[in-house]
Amino acid sequence: MANAPIESAQAQARGVALAGTLPAPTSGGAGGRIIRVTSLAASGPGTLREALDATGPRIIVFEVGGVIDLGRSTLSISQPFVTIAGQTAPSPGITIIRGGIDVRTNDVILSHIRVYTGADGQPRRSGWEADALSTVAAANVWIDQCSFLWGVDENMSASGPRFTGNSVEEWRAGTSRNIVFSNNLAAEGLADSSHPKGEHSKGSLIHDNATGIVFYRNVWAHNVERHPLVKGGAQVLMINNLIYNPGHRALHYNLMALEWTGQPYVDGQITAIGNVMRGGNDTDEGLPFLMLGGDGDLSYYGRDNLAVDRHGNALPQFGRYGETRARLIHARRPLAPLDGYRILEARDVETSVLATAGARPWDRSADDIRVLFFVAEGRGDIIDDESEVSSYPASTPTNAAFIEGQWDLATMTPLSGRYPGQTAFAAPQENLSPRDRRSRGE
Template sequence: MTFLPTPRLRDVRLRHARLLLATALLPLAAPVWAETPNAPAQTSFAHPADPTKGGAGGRIIRVTTLAKDGPGSFKEAIEAKGPRIVVFEVGGVIDMGGTELVIKEPFLTIAGQTAPSPVTLIRTGIDLHGHDVIISHLRIMTGAMDKPHFSGWEPDAFSTVAAHNVVIEHCSFLWAIDENMSASGPRFTGKTVQDWRAGTSHDVVYRENLAAEGLAFASHSKGEHSKGSLIHDNTTNITFYRNVWAHNVERSPLVKGGAQVAMVNNIIYNPGHRAVHYNLMALEWAGHDYVTGEITAVGNVMRGGNQTDPGLPFLMLGGDGDLAFYGKDNRAVDRHGLPLPMFGRYGETKAKLITSDKPLAKLDGYTILPSGDVETSVLSSVGARPWDRDPQDIRVLFFVAEGRGDIIDDEKQVGGYPHAAEKRAPFVEAAWDLTTMTPKNGAYPGQKVGAQEKLSDRDKAMRQGGV
C-alpha cells in the first residue's frame, strides 16, 4: 500500500474547504450531479451493473403519512408482499418511538428522492433480512432516546442480516448505538466455506452514503460503542464506493474473518482508535478452519481529527486469521496534514498481512478518482438528497471539509432530533423514469440553487450586505 506525500496538503485542503463552502455542496451547479437544469440529473461516476433491480416493474406504493404505522405508512409499505416501488407523497420526520424496522419481503425499491422534502426516520434502525432491495435517499437518525447507560437499546442505523443482492445508495446514517451501516448475518451456516458464504450477507453495495457520529458512551450493553461499519465473518462481495465515515471511534470498516470487501474512493474522517481493521477472532472460530479475508482498497482518504489517536494507521490487523490485501493510491494524514502509517496491528497473534500485486475484487466499470481529488468530489455528492440537504448533514459535511467536529455520546450534543415541517406533494408517475427512479425533466423535488450552508440570521444578513 502506498502513501502519496503532498508537500502542501494543508493548503490544498483549505482550498478544498473554501471550494466546498462556495460551490461543491451545490449539486445543481456541479457536473457531479447534473449536466444542465433540463437534462436528466444523474451521477457522473460510473460503476458496474448493480446486483439487483429491486422492485422494478412492481406496483407503486405511496407513503402518505408520517405516522409510524398504519395505512399509508412507511412501515406498511416495506412490509407489503410482492415486487414494489415505495414512493413518498409526504416529507418530514417519521418518529418510530424506539421500534426497529425489519424488511423481510424481497424485490423492493425505496425511493426517498421522490419525496417533496427529506424523509428522516428517527428513534429507529432498519434490519434488512430479504434480498433484491434498493434503498435510496433516506435519512436514519437513531439516537440514544434518553435511555440509561448499558440499558441495551442498541440498534444499528442500518444493517443487512443474511441479505443478498442489495444496493444502499445516497443515504445518511447518524447516531447509531451499534453500527451505522453494516453487512451481517450468521457466521457459520452449513458445513463448507461455500455454505457459510451463502448463508450470510453477500453481494451488497454501499454507494454515496454518510455514516457519521456513532454514539460512543450511550445505551449499548458493552459500554463505548461508536462504530462505523461491521462486515461480518464470511460475508462476500461487499462494496463501499464513495462513502464518508466521520466521527466513529472504530470500524470504518471492521472486516471480520473470511470476509471479502472492496473499498474505492471513500473518506474516513476523525476515526478514534481504529480506521480500517481486520480481525478473525480465535474465540469466535473455535472448531472451524480459518478462512483468509480479502480487502481491495483503492483511492481512499483517511484524515485524522480531534479524537484520532496519534500515529493511527490506515489499516490495522488483529486476531489469528490472515488477510490478503491489495492497496493502491490510498492517503492517510493526521489533523495537521502529516503522513500517518499505512499498516499496524493490535494483538500479538499469528495473523499475517499477505499483500497482492493485483486487485482481489473486480474493479472494472468504476470511475476511480486519484486520491487527491476524492475529498472535494465525494463531499459534494454524498448522503441523502444532496440537492436538498438536511441541516445535520450540512453540519457534518462542512465540518469534515473544515477539519472540525467530534465523536459524541448523545444526539443532544449536536442539537438533537430534527423537527422538520411536514410537506406534501403528489407523486406523478408519468414524470418519472420508473426504471432508474429519476425525474424525466432532471429536476428533483426540493432542488435548491445556492450554497447549502446552515447560517444564523446574522450570517445571512452579512452575506446579503446587511448589518
Template sequence: MKLPAIRKIALALAMGACSLTAHPSASASGMDRAAIDVRGWAADTKGGAGGAIVRVTNLNAGGEGSLAAALATDGARIIVFEVGGVIDLQGASLNIRKPHVTVAGQTAPHPGITLIRGGLSVSASDVIVQHIAVRPGENGKPKKSGWEVDGLSTSGASNVIVDHCSFSWATDENLSASGARFNGKTPEDWPNGTSHRVTYSHNIIAEGLRNSAHGKGEHSKGTLIHDNAEQILLYGNLYSSNVERNPLVKGGAKVAVVNNLIHNPGKRAVHYNLIAHEWGERAPRTGAVTVVGNVLRGGPDTSPKTPLFSLGGSGDVSLFMQDNIAVDANGEPLPMMGRYTADTARVIQADQPYLPPGLAPLPAQGLESVIYASAGMRSWQRDAIDFKILSDVAEGRGNIVDSEAQSSGYPAYAPTRKAFVADDWNLADMSPKAGWQSLAVKRP
C-alpha cells in the first residue's frame, strides 16, 4: 500500500470511520458509518443496542446518577454521559456483571471520562466499552502493599469489545482477559469457562507501574491473556513503556495480535508461556498465536536484542508470523523470535494464521501513522495524558515508571456538562450523526 493511502486510512480511523473488515484499499465512502471498525470474533455482540438509554449525570463513585448505578441497571442498556471529567473510585473498582450493555464514553463532553484510583472488571456477556480512560495509579498505597488493580479485566466474559480506550498506571495488568482456566470435564470445555470472543482494539496500553503497590514488587504489565482463553483479538493498539506482557499469552490460549505498535518494552514484547506448576498433572494444550503486521520499536528502557516474539515455559505453541517490523531505538534490526526459559516448549510453525473471518490486516510499513491517529479514548481531541504518551512514542522518548507522579500525575479536570440528545446519535453503533470531528471543542 502506498503512503498516501495509509494517511487516508489514518485520518478515517481518527474519526472512528474506517472499516478494515473490508480490504484496506476500499473506498472511504463505504466505511463512513462504522463506529467500531474491527469486531473480530465478538462480531455478534450488539452490546446494549436497542435497549434503554441510561444517563450518567454526575462523577460520583456511586449512588443515583453515577456510572456505578448505570452499570448495575437490569436489561439491555446504552450508558451515555451528560458530564465529563474524573471519577475517583477511591480504591474500589467498578464491575460489569449484567449483560447487554454499551458504555458510550464518546457521548461525554470534553475532556471525556477518566476513572482513577480503581479499575473496571467485566464478567458478563455482550459488552461494549468505548472512549473512556482508566488510570488506577498507586492510590497512595505503600510499595509492595498488595494493592493490585487492573485497568480493565474480563473474567469468564464473552462477546466483549473494548475499543478506543486508554489504560495506564495499573498496579497489575493494564488490560487483561482471564477467568477460570480448567472448568469442565474435558480440555475442550476449558475455553468456555474463561474469557472468549474478546476484541481489544485501538486502545492505548501504557506505563504499567513497575515497583509500586503490587505484592510481588516489579509488575509493569501490558496485557495478560490467561490460559485457555480463545478467540481473542488484539488489534490496532499502542503498547508503550510496559516492562513485559505486550502481550503475554498463557498456556493453551488462542490469540491474534494484529497491527499493534509496541514501543519501549522493558524485557519482552509478545510472549507465550505455559507454566507447568500451574497446570499440575493436566496435559498441556497447544496454544495458537498469530502475529501479523505489528511494529516493535525499542526505547530507552528496552533490553538489547529484545525479540518481537519470545517463548518460555513447557507448552508448545502454534505460531504464525508475517509482515512485522522490529527495530531498536536507533532503527537497527531486532530479532523476530527468541526464548527466555530453557524448558521444553516448542514453536510449531503454522501454515495458516489464526484470524477472525474477514479481517484484512494493514501492512506494517506505515502503521505508526495510523496508530497515532486512531488509538486512545478521544482521538478527535486528546487529553494531556494521552498527548504526552503519543508524543513520547513519536519522538522515541518515554520511560517505564514506578508511580503516576513520575509521569503526568492524576488528572484534575474541572467537570463539564452537556445534555445527551438521542437524535444526534446513530443509536445502533453510537456514532455521531454529524461525524466524529463534530465532538471536538473549538478553542478560542
C-alpha cells in the first residue's frame, strides 16, 4: 500500500518483543533439529561455533549463559537455514566479546545476542578491524533484538561484492539482499582505534547494489557516521529508528565515481518514515537528517522524520557533502512495500524503542542499560576505546536445561510468556552507586 497508517505509542505493545509486527524475510531453521549449546568456549564440542558449522535446518538454543570470548576472531555463519535463539539462554544471556559475526549464507535468524567487539588493547591503526555484525553476500536474514557495541569497523552492516556478473540484476543477486535489522542497539563504534584507516566509528554500511534492506525500530548511538551509509544503487527502507549523537553524518547516500569506474550508475532508493535524529555532545552544528554525496542520483521518499539538535532546535532534513551533479529525486510515494509494518508517529518513537531495542530487554546487561539511559538523558560521547566507558564483561557460567515443551518452536517464544531471567515486567533500572542507593532508601 502507498501509505501505511501511523499508530500512536499507546497502540503498540511495549516490552519484550514485537513478534508479528513486520514481514519476516525468512523462517530460518524452523522445523529443523534442535542443537543445544552447552559450552562458552570459542570452539570445540558443545560450542556456538560447532552449532553454526553444522548442516541442515536447525534451531540453536542455549543451555548455558555467560560470555563467549572469541580472542580477536570472527564467527562465520556459512551454513543456511538456521535460527540462533539467544532468548533461550539462562540469565545473563549470551555476550560475545573480542570478535564479531559474519553471515555468509541464506535464511538466518539471529536474536537476543550481544556482541561487544572492542579494541582489546590493540594499538591505534594496528590492523584489528572487525565488524560486530555484518552480512556478506547473504540473503534472507533477520537480525532481531541484538546489541552491538564497540565495533572497530561497523556495528551492523549489509555488505558483499559490488559487481558480480554483467548486469544490474546479477550485481544485486551477488551481494546482500533481503536483510531485516529490527529492534537492535548499535552503539559506541570506536573512533580513533585499531582500524588501519584511522577514525572509523561507524554505525551501519549498506554496500553498493544491496537491495531489500530494512531498518525497523533500531537505536544507533554515539557513532561518527553511517546511520546508515547507503552506497551506490542500494535500496533501503527505514521505519521508526532513533539516531542519537551522530558525529559528522546521520543518514547518507554516496555512489563514489572512484568505485564505479567503467560501470553505468544505478540510482539508489531510500524510504524513511517516522525516524528521529537527536543531536548530542559530538554532533556537528546544523547536521542534516539526510546528506547526499558522490555522483549517483538518489530517489527518496521521506515522511514524518524529526531532526533536532541537543537543545531541541530543528535541524535541516537535507544537505550535501561534495559539489557534484548527483540529484535528490523526491518520490511521491514509498519506494518499498509497507504492508505488515506497524508505524509509530515520530513523536512516540523514542519512548517506545528505548524500552524495547537491544538484546533481552527483560534481562539487560549493564552496558546496554548505560547506553540507553544516556540516550534518554541526553548524555554520552563518541569514544576511541571501550575502556573509556567500561570493560569487557566477565561472568560465571550459568546452566539450565532447554525444555522443548515449554517453547513455541515456530516463534521461539516461551509458552508461559516469561523468558529465562525475567523476574518482572518492570523496565530494568540504571545501575546506581552505593551513595545513590542510600539516598533513595534502597
